[in-house]
Amino acid sequence: MPVLISKKFRFESAHYLPKMPDGHKCKRLHGHSFRIEVHVLGETDPQTGILIDYGDIKQIVSPLVKRLDHRCLNDVGEEEGIELLKNPTSENIAQWFFDELKPELEGLYSIVVHETCTSRCEYRENFS
Numbered sequence: 001m002p003v004l005i006s007k008k009f010r011f012e013s014a015h016y017l018p019k020m021p022d023g024h025k026c027k028r029l030h031g032h033s034f035r036i037e038v039h040v041l042g043e044t045d046p047q048t049g050i051l052i053d054y055g056d057i058k059q060i061v062s063p064l065v066k067r068l069d070h071r072c073l074n075d076v077g078e079e080e081g082i083e084l085l086k087n088p089t090s091e092n093i094a095q096w097f098f099d100e101l102k103p104e105l106e107g108l109y110s111i112v113v114h115e116t117c118t119s120r121c122e123y124r125e126n127f128s
């Protein structure tokens with residue numbers, strides 16, 4: 001039985017978007033209560049009735065969340081040499097999570113980054 005499951009995480013971080021035009025509010029340092037959703041697609045194991053233990057997802061994703069929590073994301077990008085986080089848009093944050101998690105999380109389908117209550121970005125490898 002095919003299923004798509006998801007688990008949410010949250011972290012508090014500052015960022016600024018250096019490539020926005022001068023005077024744009026996002027070019028100034030500011031913070032968000034970011035929330036991310038990790039979506040995993042696959043077949044339910046007929047023996048256990050589950051696709052993957054939510055606890056296993058937490059164990060894999062939490063170290064990444066901890067790297068960003070209560071940090072300025074641009075600083076993380078500079079210090080760790082991560083190009084996507086040097087310009088930490090929701091789009092780039094979503095791709096970074098996806099790229100980092102893909103080798104460890106079989107069936108990873110997409111990452112959703114909520115920057116505010118009304119703004120979100122979903123990243124998948126392809127939308128076809």
Ligand SMILES: [Zn+2]
Nearest residue numbers: 015026030032
């Ligand atoms: Zn922002």
